[in-house]
Amino acid sequence: MKRAVIMLACLALLAGCGPQAAPTTPPKMETGISPETWALVPAGEFLLGQHDHPTMLDYNYEIMVTPVTNSQYARYLNAALAAGKVKMANNQVVGYYAGDKFQGRRHEKKITAGDWLHVPLASQDLRLAFDGQTFTVKPGYENHPMTMVTWFGAQAYCEFYGGRLPSEAEWEKAARGSDGRPFPWGHEIARNNANFYSSRDPFEKNVGTLGNTTPVGFYNGKTYDGYQTLNSPSPYGLYDMAGNVWQWTADIYEGIHYRYLRGGSKTNYGYDLRVWTRNSAEPTYASPSVGFRCVRPVSK
Amino acid sequence: MPAITKRLNFLFRSTKGLVLVAIALIALVTALFGTLSGPLAEWGVKDIVVRGLGLRLVEAEREGRIIMLYHAIALAVVAIETYLITALVPMKQSEQTRINGTITVGYITALVFGLLFAYFGRNWICHGLFLFGQSLIFFAGVQLAVALWPWKREYRRQDAAYARTRRGLDLERTAFFTMAVAMLGSALFGAAAGAYFGNGFESFLAENVVREPHKTALQLAVIGHLHIMLTLIGVALTLIVGRWFDFQGRLHKLAMPLMIAGTIIVTLGVWAVVPVEEIAHYIIYAGSVPAALAAFLLVIYGWRKLIRERLAEQGLKKASLRQNLAALLHDPLKFGALWQMVYMNFVVTFVGIFMAIRLEKIVRTWPWREERVELTGHWHVLAALIATIILLYYADLIGLQGKARQWFGWLVIVGSNLAFAAAALFGTKRLYVSESAQQPLVNWATTLIDLGLATVLVVLASLLLWRLVDLFQRKGLWAKEWAEADLAAGEEVRR
Numbered sequence A: 001m002k003r004a005v006i007m008l009a010c011l012a013l014l015a016g017c018g019p020q021a022a023p024t025t026p027p028k029m030e031t032g033i034s035p036e037t038w039a040l041v042p043a044g045e046f047l048l049g050q051h052d053h054p055t056m057l058d059y060n061y062e063i064m065v066t067p068v069t070n071s072q073y074a075r076y077l078n079a080a081l082a083a084g085k086v087k088m089a090n091n092q093v094v095g096y097y098a099g100d101k102f103q104g105r106r107h108e109k110k111i112t113a114g115d116w117l118h119v120p121l122a123s124q125d126l127r128l129a130f131d132g133q134t135f136t137v138k139p140g141y142e143n144h145p146m147t148m149v150t151w152f153g154a155q156a157y158c159e160f161y162g163g164r165l166p167s168e169a170e171w172e173k174a175a176r177g178s179d180g181r182p183f184p185w186g187h188e189i190a191r192n193n194a195n196f197y198s199s200r201d202p203f204e205k206n207v208g209t210l211g212n213t214t215p216v217g218f219y220n221g222k223t224y225d226g227y228q229t230l231n232s233p234s235p236y237g238l239y240d241m242a243g244n245v246w247q248w249t250a251d252i253y254e255g256i257h258y259r260y261l262r263g264g265s266k267t268n269y270g271y272d273l274r275v276w277t278r279n280s281a282e283p284t285y286a287s288p289s290v291g292f293r294c295v296r297p298v299s300k
Numbered sequence B: 001m002p003a004i005t006k007r008l009n010f011l012f013r014s015t016k017g018l019v020l021v022a023i024a025l026i027a028l029v030t031a032l033f034g035t036l037s038g039p040l041a042e043w044g045v046k047d048i049v050v051r052g053l054g055l056r057l058v059e060a061e062r063e064g065r066i067i068m069l070y071h072a073i074a075l076a077v078v079a080i081e082t083y084l085i086t087a088l089v090p091m092k093q094s095e096q097t098r099i100n101g102t103i104t105v106g107y108i109t110a111l112v113f114g115l116l117f118a119y120f121g122r123n124w125i126c127h128g129l130f131l132f133g134q135s136l137i138f139f140a141g142v143q144l145a146v147a148l149w150p151w152k153r154e155y156r157r158q159d160a161a162y163a164r165t166r167r168g169l170d171l172e173r174t175a176f177f178t179m180a181v182a183m184l185g186s187a188l189f190g191a192a193a194g195a196y197f198g199n200g201f202e203s204f205l206a207e208n209v210v211r212e213p214h215k216t217a218l219q220l221a222v223i224g225h226l227h228i229m230l231t232l233i234g235v236a237l238t239l240i241v242g243r244w245f246d247f248q249g250r251l252h253k254l255a256m257p258l259m260i261a262g263t264i265i266v267t268l269g270v271w272a273v274v275p276v277e278e279i280a281h282y283i284i285y286a287g288s289v290p291a292a293l294a295a296f297l298l299v300i301y302g303w304r305k306l307i308r309e310r311l312a313e314q315g316l317k318k319a320s321l322r323q324n325l326a327a328l329l330h331d332p333l334k335f336g337a338l339w340q341m342v343y344m345n346f347v348v349t350f351v352g353i354f355m356a357i358r359l360e361k362i363v364r365t366w367p368w369r370e371e372r373v374e375l376t377g378h379w380h381v382l383a384a385l386i387a388t389i390i391l392l393y394y395a396d397l398i399g400l401q402g403k404a405r406q407w408f409g410w411l412v413i414v415g416s417n418l419a420f421a422a423a424a425l426f427g428t429k430r431l432y433v434s435e436s437a438q439q440p441l442v443n444w445a446t447t448l449i450d451l452g453l454a455t456v457l458v459v460l461a462s463l464l465l466w467r468l469v470d471l472f473q474r475k476g477l478w479a480k481e482w483a484e485a486d487l488a489a490g491e492e493v494r495r
Helices: A002-016 A070-082 A151-160 A168-176 B002-013 B015-036 B038-042 B045-053 B059-088 B093-119 B124-148 B171-197 B217-244 B250-271 B277-314 B321-329 B332-357 B368-397 B402-427 B439-471 B477-488
Strands: A038-041 A044-048 A053-057 A061-064 A087-089 A092-097 A114-120 A128-130 A135-137 A246-248 A259-262 A278-281
Touching: A038 A168, A044 A168, A053 A168, A061 A168, A070 A128, A070 A135, A070 A151, A092 A151, A114 A151, A151 A246, A168 A259, A278 B368, B002 B015, B002 B093, B002 B477, B015 B038, B015 B045, B015 B059, B015 B093, B015 B368, B015 B439, B015 B477, B038 B045, B038 B439, B059 B093, B059 B124, B059 B217, B059 B368, B093 B124, B124 B171, B171 B217, B171 B250, B217 B250, B217 B277, B217 B332, B217 B368, B250 B277, B277 B321, B277 B332, B321 B332, B332 B368, B332 B402, B368 B402, B368 B439, B402 B439, B439 B477
Parallel strands: none
Antiparallel strands: A038 A061, A044 A053, A087 A092, A092 A114, A128 A135, A246 A259, A259 A278
């Protein structure tokens, strides 16, 4: 019996010795997908949610082809800081928000008018550096999605450039088109469709099964150092609409202060990457698995 | 042919055979469908199973599939408890036969056709048979409640060592009866909602709507149903274990009224979730305390009895602390069944209380997916602990002796405890580590969970393999068990 217990303990010890998270510079990989591009989503009906409710969005809109990258967000912060749209306070980037209507419901918290957290600079997980004057991106993360950004920080970015965060319906329509598919690329998920838990992408090798972010547009059919990806855009040509990072959406619902996230992330199982899957968090929540993209009216 | 008939008689007409069949079916379902998630899915076993069996896994139907899988397993567990109750609590032989027969046909029909519907294409005939099976189980439950009716003259408790009223009403029987009636009501409570969601409407998992500010009455009913059914399965098992230990004396007299009151209050509290959600939780807390206290009294009684009997066997009148402890741990099956009840508090109850108390300050500052991990872990652990107690009891029932008893008992206890401690740690990991630093903890926790559960499953598989081999022997254990059952069937009312 004793021998068996010792053997079990040894097995556990060995099994626990997987790769561990460490701040490393990721391999530089160019995807060829420009984060500056936008896709048109035409007006029309689509199937919303797990149970395919026919829903009409009667207007055209444009949505970013990829999530906002660290480079884009650093550039924005420098511009917004100079323009006085955001400010520094207690090692945080903060900005003004006009507040939510408070209903006083059970579990509801007040989101009042005032300055709210956009980006926590003290976090080790932030891929940006700030020298007191200028924001730069930590090497290797330039084309990775911007993370450690709160809902306020995401919304402020979009508004700065004349856009806004997508509503949940806009996000889902952009992800699945009109044929009711569960994943942006179709009906089934394979490991090399997206960055999710234990998907064995090259970035998992260094940090373990929970993974690291992959550069935006990574799953486009290219081969990276022998790792073959499947081309996995949505029907409107969007990348990373499943996996990599959760994406903030705009909707504010009556009686609750949470904001909703879509898309699943590098830390979730494949089923959490289904287009109708929701997550929610307080608007001040920032995480290495949360990013965003913007929508805007159709440019003339 | 007579050889097969004899074996079928054993498997489907004796308590030990019926319990064996149900455990084997649960084990098969667990082994098969366990490959569709967790480490086996990661290792690619899922793909092989899906292709090999031709499973039809439509993404939008995942939640519905899981609900049917949970039901398939839970119904078999309810059947096991029913077999044990009809064997342990005095009732007419004809009643026992009718109840066991009805529930056996019911749960096997529901299990087989429910899983066929869920995983092999949506054949609505299968769905109809799934509902028919569940209806039979409900009907068996009605028969059980009738058989347990505690106010019958012949079931008055004469022995003053057991909890009873002045007029001789057997309070333990009343506790069983209360549980049975509460379970029937709670099944209806779920069936009403199920009739809407299950008929092709919008099935959902309760943990997926936990943060929704507006829940419909039917959603609340589903949430209530799953909580109360698991609770009542726990209550039933506590009462069964009490019979196993021949729970009696002062503690029994205290425990039974507490269990009856606790069962009634908790059940009403959960039903109240639909009309008055705001105060329902307080009623549930008020009912949980006496029910938990009753279980605690059983543990005290049982452990004291274990020590007393072992020391008497050894001829020790005065024993040191070490000798007392050795006596307590001497029989892992009996010690383990009660230990699992105690351990449940560490990995389920205390974690749940912490979550409730710190809901706003801590838990609801996490993203919902983190909260969901804890919620699902919480009730999976509770359900699995209940399963291990049944296994320990079954091993005692079939007379596992010597080293096999020791190995079986201790491996189930250690394996499950290791897994559930790691699961509790995993579920609450955001308390200890940030998201970016969690990989080592996740590695350790998942490894321990897998290792612990694998240990329990291997031990269970060994037991079942032994019983399977035994069935091929002319004078195997099965033949002895069937002969005993045959003898017992001669008595009109068993005591």
